[in-house]
Amino acid sequence: MASPMSALLFLALVSGLLVYRWANHRRRSGGLPYPPGPKGDPIIGNLRQLPDGKKQPLHITYKEWSKKYGDVFSIESFGNRVVVLNSAHATNELLEKRGNIYSDRNPGVIRRLSTNHHFPGMDYDEEFRTYRKVVNAAFNPSAVKDYGIIQEEETYETLEHLLDSPEKWFLHMRRSAGSVILRVTYDHKVRALDDHLVEINEAAIPNNLRAVTPTAFVVNFVPWLQYMPDWFPGTAYRPFVKEVLDGHMRIRDTPWVELKERMAKGAIKPCYASRLLEMKGQITGSDDEEYVIKASAGVMYGAAVDTTLGTMASFILAMLLYPECQKKLQAELDSVVGTNRLPTFADEDHLPYLRYCVLETLRWNPVAPLGLSHAASQDDVYEGMFIPKGSIMVANQWAILHDENMYPDPMKFWPERWDGRFPQARDARLYAFGFNRRMCPGRHLAYRSVLIMAANIVSSFTLVPDEKSPLPANVSLGTGQTFKCNFVVRSPERAALIRSTAASLDASD
Secondary structure, eight states: OOOHHHHHHHHHHHHHHHHHHHHHHHHHHTTOOOOOOOOOBTTTBTGGGOOOSSSSOHHHHHHHHHHHHOSEEEEEETTEEEEEEOSHHHHIIIIITTTTTSOEEOOOHHHHHHOTTOGGGOOSSHHHHHHHHHHHHHHSTTGGGGGHHHHHHHHHHHHHHHHHOGGGHHHHHHHHHHHHHHHHHHOOOOOSTTOHHHHHHHHHHHHHHHHTOTTSOGGGTOGGGGGSOTTSTTOTTHHHHHHHHHHHHHHHHHHHHHHHHHHHHTOOOOOHHHHHHHHTTTTTOOTTHHHHHHHHHHTHHHHHHHHHHHHHHHHHHHHHHOHHHHHHHHHHHHHHHOSSSOOOGGGGGGOHHHHHHHHHHHHHSOSSTTOOOEEOSSOEEETTEEEOTTOEEEEOHHHHHTOTTTSSSTTSOOGGGGTTTOTTOOOTHHHHTOOGGGSOTTHHHHHHHHHHHHHHHHHHEEEEEOTTSOOOSSOOGGGTOOOOEEEEESOHHHHHHHHHHHHHHHHHO
16 A cells, blocks of 8 residues: 555656646747647546547547537647647648648657658658659659550459459459559559559558557557557557568568569569669669669559549449439440440540549548648647647548538538539548648549549449448448449440450550
8 A cells, every 4th residue: 555655756746747737838838728629637638538430430530529629629648739620721721831830740659660761651851852752753743644544454454354253343443553553663564353562562551551540559648658568558569560660661672672673684664663763863862762762662552552442432332322423424424435435534624524523532431531640840829729849730631521611411422512513612632632741642643543443434334232232321441341232334335345445455465
């Protein structure tokens, strides 16, 4: 049993810590309050209230909390603060207009230990800017148009696979999305559903997402746990960190070794990695530019595939839940493309309803509803609230894209909302792909991949729900969720067109 003196010492320590935190806040903030939030406990703050996303998705919890605490609220534990932004206004004011101080990644222990040159998780420093320069050179809006032929070819091949085994539609979409980015990056054609490079990348993606989720590990809020022995509570994260780092190494090294071997034999077509290698340091002028190319190439898959695959799954679900939209899109495609050929990017400007459907898919069910968190690199004040340096900034992209002031009837999949009738509706791509200097580098490629795939699937097939399997209200790749449906080819002539197109691709391969 503790002695009275021990109890008094503990009480004095706690009291001293509270006084210190109060005085420090007073000095730095000028007396301004932190963003409001749930009332926490002394010392540990909101540790017992941190949502883990098991009962309901975090973006839904944060949206509910915003109704009580406001569009900008915060939670805190052991002095570590998470600020959640639930409105377009707040994200524009902070992450966009003040992007120079809100472009760091969250300072959590897990993120820091597991980044290891992983481009999306880097701090906003000179190394990050070097990587971004290299990546943007290959994936800016103009550059991605050069990859259109690859996207068309992979789409046409997928159509034939859907004729043969429609029950594997999700795997066929994954193969296609993976093959596009791997051909662009390494000139690696994905021919099988179990392609080794696809499997390496797919295994790493869930871990990478978890590693940058600020509330996923207690050690992010109690940093001193990282110095405790393995048997101590709260240190079970260590095998996870090792698994993340091992995944990064496999993603970087495996395709790179194959690329260099093929380049030495002269058996490779020009691609992202080979072109940059042949420029011999002209992009960054850095002595270790080869490593920069290697590491940046290694993150391309996750940057493009996850976004593409998730958005395509959401598009297919929308066509099943809203068959009237599918019929309207088929009518537009039939009118513009006809029945004697398959859609191409040359048709894009003549297919406004297709564009509305893709934009609405991005808005209705964003792939990353909370995106990747940012961090404040210095103290800041926003609308009378003090945001301390190091605060983790979470943009609730789902809440923004379901704001009824910008998007009336937000839970409904309604492509017509993009035809100009709602001038307050901002382009969904402004929020679905992240913000400012941390926007997804593969967003332009992903958007075009979804556009051409959506056009060809709806032109060739009628999507019909599976009678024995109820459809979900939405789809979440983070949980590995998918669903069953039927791809009914629209006519024997279309089936023959798909076969002949795929045969011509095989002949030229």
